[in-house]
Amino acid sequence: MEVADRNNREGMKAWLNPGRYGWERASYWLQRLTGVGLLAYFVGHIYETSSLTQGPDAWAAMLELTQTPMGHLILLLVIGMSAYHSANGIRLIFTHGGKGLGKPGRPDYPYDAVSLNYRQKSGIWIALILAATAMLYGASVLFGGE
C-alpha cells in the first residue's frame, strides 16, 4: 500500500500568502520583513561607523558612499520600517497579553474570528500612517537641504 505524503508544511509559500487572513496576514509578514530589513541595516550601520576608527579620510570616503540620493532613499525606507515595526510591535505586545482580542463567541457562519476585530485593524492602520508620517518628516530632513 502506498504511504500518503503527510507533510503539510507549506514553508515560505504559507508565510508570504497574504490572501488567507486579510490585513492581519499582511501585518504578520510586514513585521517580519521590516524586522529582517532593520537587522540588515543595523549590521551595515555598525560596519559603516567602524570607519571612524581609521581616521577622517576613511570616514569621508564612507560618507561619500552613503550620503547620496540612493543612500538617503535607503535611510528613508529604514525610517518607515522602524516606525511600522515599533508601532505594530507595541500592538502585538498588547495582543499577546490578551488585550484587544474581544470576548470569545459561538462559532457561527461565516466563522469570522472574533480576535481579528476593528481594534487590531485600527492598530495596523495606525502603524502604517505613523510610518508614512515618519518617512515624510525624514524626507524633509534628508532632502530639505539643511
Add this chain to the structure above:
Amino acid sequence: MAMLRESQIMKIHYITGIAALFVVAVHILMRLIIPFSLSLEYENVIANYHNIPYVLLLESILVLIAIHGFNGLRIILLELRQSKAWEDGVTILTIVAMMAVVAYGTLTIILANGSRF
C-alpha cells in the same frame, strides 16, 4: 539547548524592543539638534564618542538591538522549519552572530573613544 523557556525569551524580546525604542529615539534626536549634514562631520561624531553618557547610550543600543534583532531572526527561522537539529543550529548561529556584532560594535566604541573611559 533550552536554557530559557520560550515565554521567558519572548519577555526579553518585548523588553529589549521597548527599551531600544527609547534609546534609538535619543540617538536620532542627537542627529537633529544640529543640521543633519553638520552632525555627520568627523569632529562632531568623534566628540559624541568622547562623551561618556552618550557612549553608554550607544553600547546599550548595540546590546538591545542585537538581542532583539537576532532573537527575531531566530523566531522567523524557527517558524519556517521545525526539527531538533534545525532549532539547535539556528539558536547557536544567532547567538554567535549576536555576540560577534556586539563585540565588533564595542571595539569601534572603545577605539573611537580613544580609551578615555
